[in-house]
Amino acid sequence: MELSPVAVNTKRIDTVKKRNRNGLTPLEHEREKWGYLFLSPWLLGFLLFTLLPILATLVFSMTDYSPVNAEATTFVGFSNFATMLTDDKMWISLWVTIRYAVLAIPVSFIFGLVLALLVNSKHLVGKDVFRTLFYMPSMIPVVAGALVWAGVMNTQTGWINVTLKTVGITGPDWLGEVEWIYPALVLIGLWGLGNLMLTLLAGMQGVPNELYEAAVIDGASGWRQFRHITLPMISPVVFYNMTLMLIGAFKYFDLAYVLKNGTGGPSDATLFYNLNLYKNAFTYNLMGYASALAWVLFLIILILTILLFVTSGRWVYYAAEVRK
């Protein structure tokens, strides 16, 4: 028997009629249910491992909670936040973080950009090899990297100072002097800028070749091609990396902790915001105060990110948007 088209039509009308109160057909309703089911493990995990802990931190931030004397916890309102204003360590840690960020972000960025440009240069053979090897240090655990560099920067036996000695320069105590610790940290940070390099490189490789061809016909120099084609075209990737690096400065912990044994030395020069937070929470057991520090950290990151997003309209160019 041949299936008549009319029969199919009636069937479809039947299903349409059976819409439930949400205006969904049973099938759509069934699918919606499955959508929620697929997402339920994530939602449950988020609730248990992220949302509840964050709310707990919020509550703690208004108490003097300390795990060693949990029964005596009292509600203290906003006094933890008031304490922060007069807490020298907190201001030092904020200043340390800003100083590091102001030095590290431009240096890493320029270095990453130059590296990406070189690896991307037109006539380079073995691009993949360079790319792979330059990225490799980013894979190494920061803790191990820190100790390796502590060896490299050792005043007596480290090869930086040994090399400097052969040309008659007495190398500094990289990790022991306040004026050398930031350059040292930035230098170690450069070792792990593989992510920056790879993302910039991917951005550059996404720039349509026609743009450069047109520029060459117009007689644009290499620099002008870079300034007016490459840079605008990769600005979304630049923006993405800027955001990551800014957030990264406020989450900075492993390297400072391992290199200086968590002391924050020399003279608090490596007392990063996050290290100060960690010490308050887990060394001094001042979890209430540390929770307040955590919330301020979050607010700082939030404000910086919003600022970046607001200004991004001026300098980030999304090719796809214009094409629309």
Added chain:
Amino acid sequence: MNPKLKLNLQRALIYVFLVILLIITLVPIWMLMVNATRSTAQIQQGVGFWPSVYTASNYQILLDKGLDLPRGFFNSFIIAIATTAVTVYFSFLTAYGLVVYEFKGKKQLYNFILILVMIPMQLSIIGFYHYMSKLGLTDNYLSLILPSIAAAGAVYFAKSYLESVIIQDLIDAGRVDGASELGIFHNIMFPIAAPGAFTLGIFSFVGAWNNFFNAYILITTRDKYTLPMLVQTLRGDVYRHEYGAIYLGLAASVVPIIIIYFLFSRFIVSGISMGAVKE
């Protein structure tokens, strides 16, 4: 100057510069491996570039000081494998739900997950620590592994990947054949998404292997220490003059990662590039 010569000169300069940079980049890793095979006396005498024969004695020193490298290796491996499995499975499950089904609040939920990527872990760690100690899960690997169920960045990656490979016709065909929705995910879509799952898996594995902060806060028994935690103890006074042994400990945490990197660098490089370009 003739243009061809100029071009060649330019190229040569770039090569020289890149090779010098590459040497500076790789020398610390090479020295780390070499020093793991040298005795402390040799290391103190000066810089050496060739392997020596003291690996076994360095290992014996670590053992004598009570540092059990195989144990740390095993611990790190268990945590990394379990974290990887949880991250990959649940991220793809979540992403599949977001890609394939239509439901109220889907768009908002996805945006929410994206915002979550920005939230620093510091904001939750104190509350998290408190809950885990209440539940008796501190010093338990579960507290390191389970939170990966609700990874945020991984869902973003999985969703981008699924969108590029998913074939609606295959899903419909599966339904016609009477496969359950979960069955379609497991038997049809997951195999198709395997390369993406593999890439995500490498990232999760390396991330878990290298994770120091969370493990350092949550794990207290020395027998349960991960490799980075053990490596961190090498800095202590006990090892003050045992450089060879320290380097061997460092090498033990670095070499597996380097091997993984060289085996899968193609996936890693393309995974990072993909994340950047998607935007």
